[in-house]
Amino acid sequence: MDTALDTVDHAASTPEVTQPYAELGLAEDEYARIRDILGRRPTDAELAMYSVMWSEHCSYKSSKVHLKYFGETTTEQMRSKMLAGIGENAGVVDIGDGWAVTFKVESHNHPSYVEPYQGAATGVGGIVRDILAMGARPLAVADPLRFGPADAPDTRRVLPGVVAGIAGYGNCLGLPNIGGEVVFDASYAGNPLVNALCVGAMRVEDLHLAHASGTGNKIILFGARTGLDGIGGVSVLASDSFSADTGRKKLPSVQVGDPFTEKVLIECCLELFARKLVVGIQDLGGAGLSCATSELAAAGDGGMHVVLDRVPLRAEGMTPAEVLSSESQERMCAVVAPSDVDAFMAVCEKWDVTATEIGEVTDGDRLVVTWHGETVVDVPPRTVAHQGPVYHRPYARPAAQDGVQADTTAKLPRPKTADELRDAVLRVVSSPNQASKEWVTSQYDRYVRGNTVLAQPANSGVIRVDENTGRGVAVSTDCNSRFVYLDPYAGTQLALAESYRNVATSGATPVAVTNCLNFGAPTDPGVMWQFERAVHGLADGCAELGIPVTGGNVSFFNQTGDTAILPTPVVGVLGVLDDVRRRIPTGIGAEAGETLILLGETHDELDGSAWAEVLHSHLGGLPPKVDLAREKLLADVLVAGSRDGLISAAHDLSGGGLAQTLVETVLIGQCGARVVLDDGQDPFVQLFSESAGRVLVAVPRTEELRFTELCSARGLPWRKTGVVDPESQALEIQDVATFPLDDLRTAWESTLPALFD
Template sequence: MTSIQQIDTVEHAAATRDHPQPYRELGLKDDEYQRIRDILGRRPTDAELAMYSVMWSEHCSYKSSKVHLRYFGETTTPQMREKMLAGIGENAGVVDVGDGWAVTFKVESHNHPSYVEPYQGAATGVGGIVRDILAMGARPLAVMDPLRFGPADAPDTRRVLPGVVAGIGGYGNCLGLPNIGGEVVFDPSYAGNPLVNALCVGAMRVEDLHLAHATGVGNKIILFGARTGLDGIGGVSVLASDTFSGEETGPGRKKLPSVQVGDPFTEKVLIECCLELFREGLVVGIQDLGGAGLSCATSELASAGDGGMRVELDRVPLRAEGMTPAEILSSESQERMCAVVRPSDVDAFMRVCDRWEVTATEIGEVTEGDRLVITWHGETVVDVPPRTVAHQGPVYRRPVQRPTDQDALRANIPDALPRPSTPDDLRDTVLRMAASPNLCSRRWVTQQYDHYVRGGTVLAQPADAGMIRIDETTGRGVAVSTDCNGRYVRLDPYAGTQLALAEAYRNVAVTGATPVAVTNCLNFGSPEDPGVMWQFEQAVRGLADGCVALGIPVTGGNVSFYNQTGSTAILPTPVVGVLGVIDDVRRRIPTGIGGQAGDALLLLGETRDEFGGSEWAHVVHGHLGGRPPAVDMAREKLLAEILVAGSRDGMVSAAHDLSEGGLAQALVEAVLIDETGCRIAPPDGVDLFVWLFSESAGRVLVTVPRTEEPRFTDMCTMRGLPWTRIGVVDPDARALEIQGVGSIGVAELRETWEGTLPALFD
């Protein structure tokens, strides 16, 4: 943001209509700037220009995605909305999970800031999503982090990944929030544009739900938390609304906005302060200050209210001298909240803040009319209709065109790739796959996170889904999982997105929880590319249609465009998060093999020859082409119902989802999670390579006690779910024994699986 030396008032702006302004440098197009002038009937002041530029950015206004995102609302049925207390458009989605409890969850992106400054970019991504959950009135309970980087052995990945992981761990650990899951994926498309998505989940009593609105004429606006500084001016709102040129880190790099600087200890105190304010009933409306800072908080609160707002900007506590109104409004300094408070409650509000040593300042009030008026030392620097800033920005129907290479990509099927057939070759392939960057152990990453702080964690890495207890009395809990295979989405955006939904849904179900709601973070390239917009449109429709088939709603999410370097876009990556509910966490299904000697290992679902976009084709042959695995939402729903029933009736002692790497990888991970062995016997007549490495969807490996095997298999048969008995648990073997492949000892498997990331990043 350009520093403005002379304060530009509304009066001055009206008198100098032709005064040139740097609107292009702030990301506004000619027609957008002219529209602002038309709205105001004059040129904007420098402060107004700053507000419109950040609020009309792609990151804040969703101007290229709105026309497509409406499809979520159009397809959500009354039955899907039944348990949804807050949805798209709020800070985070909220669902009623029973017994008077509500759970809120959301995932957002902090991609470009994390490339520019990995530690602070990732840390403030965690801080921002936590405040979104807090702003709904909930106590944040846990975080997750879906991450994607360039090639694991690339020099820049060695720069970015350790900083990102340290930032996530540093901020989350200091907040005292467990990290219960996520993803780490490597692909050349993410080189120069990593994806750092952050999810938070929180819980509250249903009656404690809070929304972001400024209602009640005369109610006071109180800014509380950290002081406002020059860090993060323009920050994520600008960084996330443009494409990297490829020279950001070189000698000729362009000037970038500063990345926000986080202080988790300030946020920890802010969380406790907010929760006490909620308990005491001292808050009418509340909004966190994240992307676009005060510009967002003031305009959105006023826009969602029943009147206008007046703000005295010179009352904002600052930590830098000489800041201008435009800089104060655009600053994305962290750990700040903005509350609407009744005049009679202001003293009590301030006492709570004082007790927690949180800086709090009354900066304005709700007014009659429909104007947001901001003054600076008595001079008016902003006088705008707030909805035009917050909710009436540009809406673009970008050109949509199927990429010209899509047919060739789909035609490049992997069927002709050489496949291993001998026992030695198959054994070597099992080990090679287990050691590959996308399938190897994430322990080097996850050991830097605290999984069990607060004492509510029930399942965490490397479980298929994270699970936390939300009610100590009843044991009620929730499970959360995120997923996306960008290669699948590149091959078929509609089906690939449904595969992401299906796997996240399945990961929740294998814990014994019932999936109830969806959030998303839609990471794509430039919306100015018609091919990217085709991918985006198809992904949105695939996700919405999949949710209808499963009967669960999309409660909110995030769109992240411009994820590309120069003309090279990332793989389309619509990360899907699914939330599930379990009435008693004591009946959870653990991930792994578990069980006792002789317990049955069953493979649920059907295996087909499906290798388009597979990890085997990628790792062994560097191939991407063909069609992704078929997805059947009705089958996924049936599978989930059977897993939940198996959990409720004590018929399943362990389970593990099958996804990347197929059955072979699931067996490797299950054996290592439980440090036990098993003996596997493939069915007669199967192609052993296909059986082991296919990535067909809708499959789960379950362990069933011998006493429960007839009852469980009868249930599967009666409900039409295919199942196959493939082996038994054998703890004494201390090996994965596969008939036709051979025996691989637990020690060899562990060395292979866990050695990759430490060798690359230690």
């Protein structure tokens, strides 16, 4: 290719020039469509913009035909709770008293495998800027994580780096890490999942959206300088695609983060918002300036002119394509009225944030980018930002699915004697997936800024929003990918139900959903079947629960060779507490005689369970049945019990069943308990079944009658299961075993340190 500057005029006069569109991730027909849109071949800079913006990550080209089902199933009543939804940087809901909360979860999977520390760190930085771009102060983060086998050598490389990156970035920002998950499975070997969630708060009137409106308004780029790191990151491209002739050393496509720069940028943005100096704003994450400029222009009422050579650089000799594609971190792009530019610049100077006017809103309908006076981009912005390819990928139920579902746990030997049950309890609670994650979470600052009310290992993270009223929010993320593999529709609804239940178990009313849909290659019809079923399961479930999906993320191509990960649609649920002082803790207290009551019904549902995984390495059958009407009833009872002071502790039942919940309840509370199982049901089923819709609550003796009458009146099944017994310092399960707390603590807490210390 000609190494001279590739201007629009040059492109129009040289249609025969061969361009590396395939190396940039574009299909032949996609490249042909770009030429049709422009009426000529694209310039190098335009090709760079289209390649990153039409990538799977940015354009959702394989998923958008299915994602529209979220809109089709969202009722007006559900929409009434949202101030901003799908299509914005993050979803926003009104939580009352003039407060709005924004939250979102996104993926940074592939970069975190290539460079675990920076991949995870910049994943946190990116999601924080999404929240900031809505006008909110970021309050807390959470990280759902998936890795290969816990004892695999590569997991020992990836996991410590990922955890250190999350801690290093989040702790430096002063943001508490209040939730998430750590899950191990062989399918994630070579393709870990690093999902990052952030929640923020603002006054309702301070909401900001990403649009460039008002002819003559200025475009200001502020924050860190632009470098060569992260080029092509969203499409997993080699950075030398744009720099083969520069002689520079090839740099990785993983961004490099600086949390201290981001911390100052946050405070700078918040002052700009408070002083009403911003018309529109967009963070620079995936696709960098290509995304920020095209999306701002596409969402506005005119065009945009960008003078690209004004962009502050931290590398010499960068080309226009590289500047547009760089994903250097800690950058924002704002639309500012001319009369406010001086004040805007003064605020940036106060915070020592580099700010540069790089263009303005025009009255046309084109995005024009110039480089030293030469036009290198002249495109309709919507064709870049919103009119990418739309694929109707073939999808079909895998032929092997019937065999998977027929392979149930019924054939597996079950423990029958007390000794066998005791051994099964200890093996399950000490397994990597069920063991304490304190080794991970202790590296995160969970209580910085003083507004954390609950954090891991609580059922959900709870953060105070308003110090005067005590109003706050709870957030939980969940997904049992084993259940999703067995039945993508039901399994995704079980993920929704568990996250919904966890929020309610803290005493919060669930109000909204976000998601991060992690799947294999969309070119595989079996993967697309999983994806389509998962989307429909989540959308239908949210419609039944009456809470909207406010936004999310799709991550495809999560596989090693031809082996895809277990389908992992992570579901995040946001709940609201009018006063965080009434939140329900997870561990039982030290008041002797408090009654333990099991809410919900237990069935013989062991397929896909922790017991089947740990003791038999088995995955087959059908997941537990989900009853969303029962989940809603359960949540109503828990919220009412919290409001009326009837519940002193609560813990949901999920992976590991009642046995796991009992162990965690007594260890978190550092308090013993005596438990009696139901004579009418197999003890093994009672201890290890993973039936949905169940919560173990501790109720003060003085409130037992009121609480059980509340349950009975609402038709919620309940059964007295035991009593709190702080004097015993043991968990006694009648006719099974007595577990000293010290023994349980050793089993539960020593697994990860032994693997990773």
